[in-house]
Amino acid sequence: MADYLKPLPIADLDSQQFWTRCKAHELSAQRCGDCGKFRWPPQAFCPHCYSWKFDWTKVGETGTVTSFVVVHYVSIPAFQEDVPYVVAHITLDGTDQQITMISNVIDCSWEEVRVGMPVRVVFDDVTADVTLAKFRPA
């Protein structure tokens, strides 16, 4: 794992919880303490009711591909080994369509990926400190 050459996320004060929970293999997001709506990406206040109260909540591990691209040309050499790879918009189940994450769909050929395809999270421990939440066909 020491030779993982791809860029790693830099967590900030808003997102630290998300990445910490990813490392513990839990997919999570913030939920407003007043209106109860989910939000993504992490931020300190609710974009719906502007409340500053929130909880970090475990979210469902399944979702739907709402769109995607297939990368054949890379700008960062470390990704060349994965070409062609899929990057998808995945709307998570049970979040009232409020959470759409961007991630890879793995463990299937790119020709199989479709808008509307159900997927399930799979945690990829890319280094000792960082885990990326990716998805595979459900």
Place this chain on the structure above:
Amino acid sequence: MPEQAIKDKTAIVGIGWTAFSRNSGVTTLTLAAEASLKAIADAGLHVQDIDGVVSFYHRQPEGQMVRELVRALGLKKCNFEFYSDGGGGWNCGAVLSGAMLVHAGICKKVLVFKARNRYSQGRAARAERANDVKGDAQFTTPFGIHHAAASFGPIATAHMARYGTTTLDFAHVAVTERSHAALNKKAMMRKPITIEDHQNSRWIIYPFRLLDCCQESDGGVALVITSSERARDTKHAPVYIMSGMGGQGQTAGLWETNGANSAPLLYEGAGITAKDVSIAEIYDPFTFMCMTHIEDFGLVKKGEIGPWVTAGYNRLDGSLPVNTHGGLMSEAHIHGLNHVIEAVQQLRPEGVVDDLCNGAHTYDRTTCRQVRNPEIALVCGECGESAVLLRRA
């Protein structure tokens, strides 16, 4: 929604550009100055008449900074400088900013420019940006999104799933824009291409092939805005700024851009409807982005853009010529401010000056790219995050 208070109060009176290339061999300051001095001369003005300067950049300053140009031009008195971070969304926002400065009485003559060495120096800048993993990028870069095609591709894929648009539809935009560029002496890509060339070009990032992607360019363009009153004394017939808007918003889904939010404000602000638009210079970093912008500005019904471009309505003699210069795809990528230049050229009484006609325009499409009597032009930036309506005098 009433007409905008700024309607027809300001005009574009001067335009200028440098050669567009893959290696300018000069600094962005030189490019900016060359385009600006040409635009000022085209307006019949003196450099010291300029009292406001506006430009824009994407994320981090990657073009020529405003303050350096003001200093280099030796302006004795600049009343307002403005350098915005709106990127490709802001070509028309920059124009509208200049118009607002004039209309507000803060400046009398505003220079709007964009200059960049994006081909010769862009690769290094892009490589650096590709590794950005802070802020929003912490949720994209680690998953392999490092290219505009990966950021905008999902908009196309969602549209394809919802409306049945195909990558074969995209090909018609690439081919038509190239045919327009063939009639444009300053265009960087003029060699005709076919539908087969498009379909056989390699995947860059699905759903975009090589010939769906615009190019990167070195070059500069500039224009001068003044009040409609003062415009009567300038060298060329003015091109009036009817209305404009700039900003972001949310839409119904990925398949729709902010153009859908801005179009009603834009048309009502000008007191017209989409049907009154004669030509459209549409931001086109990828073939499909041009297509969705055409729809989102109400020029074609949502979901029907594929058959529309396939039928060729976007050609020079079509019902709505689009990107008459060849666009970012085939003319050059001067962040879409070159689209504004093209609209002004098309709307001037003498028409475009850099097609293959010798003397009067012939409308022979082997040499002439002037559209027949266009009256109103729509120009828009990325995702419809800014737009202006321009009309001829």
